[in-house]
Amino acid sequence: MDLSLSTRTEGDRTVVVVGGEIDVYTAPKLREQLIDLVSSGAYHLVVDMENVDFLDSTGLGVLVGGLKRVRAHDGSLRLVCTQERILKIFRITGLTKVFPIHASVEEAVKATD
Amino acid sequence: MPTVELRFSALPAHVRTARLVAAALARRAGVDEDSIDEVKLAVGEACARAVSIHEAYAKGAEVLVELTDDEKRFVVAVRDRGPRDADTAVAATGAPVADVPDLVDVESLGLPEAPDMPPGFGLAIIAGLVDDLEVLSGDPGTVVRMAWSATP
Numbered sequence: 001m002d003l004s005l006s007t008r009t010e011g012d013r014t015v016v017v018v019g020g021e022i023d024v025y026t027a028p029k030l031r032e033q034l035i036d037l038v039s040s041g042a043y044h045l046v047v048d049m050e051n052v053d054f055l056d057s058t059g060l061g062v063l064v065g066g067l068k069r070v071r072a073h074d075g076s077l078r079l080v081c082t083q084e085r086i087l088k089i090f091r092i093t094g095l096t097k098v099f100p101i102h103a104s105v106e107e108a109v110k111a112t113d
Numbered sequence: 114m115p116t117v118e119l120r121f122s123a124l125p126a127h128v129r130t131a132r133l134v135a136a137a138l139a140r141r142a143g144v145d146e147d148s149i150d151e152v153k154l155a156v157g158e159a160c161a162r163a164v165s166i167h168e169a170y171a172k173g174a175e176v177l178v179e180l181t182d183d184e185k186r187f188v189v190a191v192r193d194r195g196p197r198d199a200d201t202a203v204a205a206t207g208a209p210v211a212d213v214p215d216l217v218d219v220e221s222l223g224l225p226e227a228p229d230m231p232p233g234f235g236l237a238i239i240a241g242l243v244d245d246l247e248v249l250s251g252d253p254g255t256v257v258r259m260a261w262s263a264t265p
Contacts, residue, residue: 056157
């Protein structure tokens with residue numbers, strides 16, 4: 001699999017660090033991780049995309065699915081991303097209006113809006 | 114006559130293969146480096162779309178990608194063998210990319226068990242990325258043809 005995942009908690013937030021490529025083949029692994037986290041009661045998630053090399057619409061769909069799941073528990077899903085090539089796909093799909101996108105994990109774990 | 118033809122079993126694992134081949138050929142054709150990420154994304158979306166159409170409608174059929182270095186243009190055509198109206202959402206809404214936020218209005222997408230993205234979303238992304246895009250009847254199926262300018 002060309003995708004790496006690791007998680008850690010920071011206060012009441014759970015940070016998911018994603019590395020590699022999120023595409024139609026690897027996205028199910030991220031979906032399972034997000035489902036597992038929500039099932040275990042983690043409703044405030046920060047997804048760190050800084051080491052993501054590639055993201056396609058399947059990956060976007062998994063993130064949207066994760067957002068729906070946490071929202072069902074009044075939770076939040078924030079992204080950390082400063083890479084222009086990844087931000088581009090959020091922009092052209094209008095998903096920058098749907099996801100809070102932060103410049104650092106530090107900023108994301110403190111955000112409360 | 115395409116420069117390279119790639120025919121692959123409709124498996125998600127091979128979408129990456131197609132992306133890498135397209136990126137390598139785009140570079141060789143002289144597509145500028147800033148556009149290579151766009152080539153990978155657009156070709157990846159077109160192939161992922163073809164794979165999911167085959168999983169639903171044309172099990173066992175292969176996806177065909179024709180990559181052509183046309184002196185001034187680098188052209189990639191992805192052919193699927195599904196039904197003509199496979200992208201029902203795009204057909205119904207005529208989804209220009211500006212409509213995409215409506216498609217992904219989180220509240221309206223329903224239960225978590227439903228598919229995360231509506232059909233046609235990948236095509237909407239390609240439309241947002243590629244200026245020179247044609248979606249044609251492949252008879253059977255569809256051809257998604259994308260082109261980028263190239264300086265040899």
